[in-house]
Each structure stands twice: as C-alpha cells, then as structure tokens.
Amino acid sequence: MSQSDDCLFCKIVAGEIPSTKVYEDDTVYAFKDIAPKAKVHVLIVPRKHYANAAELAAADPGTLAHIVEVAQHIADDAFHGAFRLVFNTGEDAGQTVFHVHAHVLTGQKFEE
Numbered sequence: 001m002s003q004s005d006d007c008l009f010c011k012i013v014a015g016e017i018p019s020t021k022v023y024e025d026d027t028v029y030a031f032k033d034i035a036p037k038a039k040v041h042v043l044i045v046p047r048k049h050y051a052n053a054a055e056l057a058a059a060d061p062g063t064l065a066h067i068v069e070v071a072q073h074i075a076d077d078a079f080h081g082a083f084r085l086v087f088n089t090g091e092d093a094g095q096t097v098f099h100v101h102a103h104v105l106t107g108q109k110f111e112e
C-alpha cells in the first residue's frame with residue numbers, strides 16, 4: 001500500500017470524496033476548506049502526494065511556485081489581490097492532513 005492510499009487529500013483530488021472546486025489544472029487542485037477560518041478559505045494541493053511543503057520544495061519547486069501563482073489568482077478574484085498563504089508543517093504546527101496544502105485566506109481585511 002502506498003503512502004497516498006489512505007490520504008484524505010489524494011481521495012479529494014481523485015474525486016472519491018466530494019469537495020467544492022475553486023480551480024484545477026494538470027498539477028494542482030484547489031477547493032474550499034470545510035471549516036473556513038476567513039471569509040474566503042481555499043486549500044491548494046499538488047495532485048501528486050508530498051507530505052509537507054519542504055518535501056514539495058525539494059522534489060518539485062516549480063509546483064510550489066505555481067501554488068503561489070494560483071493563490072494570487074484566487075485573491076485577485078476574491079479581494080483585490082491581498083491574501084495570506086499558510087503551510088502548517090508538522091503536527092506541533094497544527095498540520096492534520098499530511099498531503100501538502102496551502103491555506104489561502106482572503107476575502108477580508110486582516111488586522112494582524
């Protein structure tokens with residue numbers, strides 16, 4: 001059994017678990033977070049399974065850069081281009097799903 005067989009976000013990318021799609025292309029899939037922490041809260045994941053942002057950066061830096069571009073496009077549409085981009089990395093940092101995902105938080109002003 002490969003690492004991704006039991007991965008929630010691999011199943012979302014494959015369409016085996018439903019999600020609300022925001023954007024997709026050959027390398028990434030973006031969908032609404034089920035428990036939004038901002039007016040607009042989108043998760044962007046690579047289609048391919050990597051455990052965290054550091055693994056993705058080492059193996060495929062182009063896709064990591066592409067995730068930043070996609071976040072910018074989402075924020076351009078939602079909130080004149082302003083956004084927060086968060087990668088929780090490691091359990092003690094709050095990572096609960098070990099398929100790398102960028103949290104795009106936008107659609108509202110953040111004070112701090």
Ligand code: 5GP
Nearest residue numbers: 019020031032033034035088094095096097
């Ligand atoms: P983490 O805590 O790993 O950085 O972020 C995981 C995120 O995935 C959380 O914000 C959580 O709300 C979201 N999430 C967990 N399960 C699901 C799901 O089944 N569907 C969607 N759309 N989001 C999920």
Ligand code: ZN
Nearest residue numbers: 007010049099
């Ligand atoms: Zn996965």
